[in-house]
Amino acid sequence: MEEEAKSAWYINPAGKLDMDKLLKAFQEFYRENSEMWLERFDYKEAGPHLLLMAFLQRIINGGGKINREMAVGTGRTDLLIEFNGDKFVLELKLKRLPSAKQKGLDQISRYLDTLGMTKGWLILFELKPSSIVKWKTRLKWKNVSYQNKKITLVEM
Template sequence: PPNEDDQLYVQDLGLIRTRPKTEIAKPIYREIIPRALTWTIQTRIPQETTWYVKEDGNLDMPKLLDNFQQFFRENSDIWLDGFHYREAGPQLLMQSFLQRIINGGGRIEREYGLGRRRTDLLIQWPLDRTQGFHGPMQRVVIELKIQRKSLEATIEEGVDQTTDYMDRVGAEEGYLIIFNRGSDIKWESLPIRNDTVGGV
């Protein structure tokens, strides 16, 4: 469970509120807090935006997520040591990876399910550089979850959450990413992609 003193401290600072539910207090903090936690890691990830932009201007999300998966497999043990909060490390590393790429022309909005071990990300990527965020937009939802129950139950719950968020923000593209940090899990035994849920 969360440390009570830590929770009271950030509550006294005005960073979170606990009524009617525990959540980050202000929208701007949703952007500032993860950036502060991931900035150093983000600057050291060897990725470039141009690698993932298709000829039509859209982001190639399957390619991006495939490369993150390989990056995570090769580097997670080392990179996660850079986070003070290892429980949130996989989600923060994913956000660092995305921020490194999306900073080249788009933006990421975040919603947190505090206490539910999930983070909802909305990538907004302008398709017309002259109009920017006022023109046509590629909207992509990414749901990040830490697996605490069976994989089947986590997928079922995650798909519902992902599709609900997609409906709310008008996104046509959505991905569910589940992190299983069990030390006895081998990469070769993991389901790398499940097309039936439209995610990774």
Template sequence: MYDNFNDDLRYVIDLGIIKDINNDIVFANEIYGEIIPRVLNFQLQKNIREQGTTSWYIKSNGKLDMDKLLKAFQEFYSENSEVWLERFDYKEAGPHLLLMAFLQRVINGGGRINREMAVGTGRTDLLIEFNGDKFVLELKLKRMPSARQKGLDQISRYLDTLGMTKGYLILFEIKPSSIIPWETRVKWEDISHQNKNITLVEM
């Protein structure tokens, strides 16, 4: 995955925080995988403001309305991401951290987020548990035109490992809005792929 490790990367590997497994850079243990994203997006969580109450994402039966939550994030991301992403030293991690901060403040009210982050691959798997329901989210940077197809294949495999058939593939465009305007990059599409029902969320 990496031809040349920079000093920072070598340092955190030497500390035992991350490790290289078959050319994939991953967190060395589950504790680091939970704590590090929370530390990185703590200021984001503090600064994200919600108008009114936060009950808008809960259905009448107490279940999480994931569609509504992700559509709200699409709106938030299109309005705020360019300002926030400029503040990150590692900008390619920014979209994932923004989404996790947005979700964390909601999920904390009655659920948990399980993260599987392959550092440096441009993708993250999230398994959200809330009031007895599970939601699978695959986060992927749109670096290449093939990102969509690869993302669909990856989330399909991830769903297979969990014995599930429904998931969300979230594609983040990395080109600036001056090149690809928000009017064309924000999309929502339900797809059948490899016998899975996948909602494609692009922004």
């Protein structure tokens, strides 16, 4: 029952998942907890992905499923979430190179085309520690139009 109450905050009155609210809550969780958790992973680059999937799993379990590395056309989207009849495409990128954002936009646009969808989320994880890239500059949220798609850029 307690878990239902926690997840109800992310569900709108029509019973649909509010992905923006959910990802904003993850951004806050990531800021507060990521550095402590990420140092525990042997494979450091997998850490941000695993934290996001664990965070989402506790909510999605209540009425949907998370498909990881879902085959979409000739590629694989990182996460395809299905919840109460809706689908959400999330592409995750590590900011190793300045081109990560552009590559992510191109990928998610292709995946959305293949699925016949026009809305998706590109999540970009900064790899540098907060002592180098401060949280106040790394946390960003921006809605962009790209190749006739609505893509929400979530940076952390």
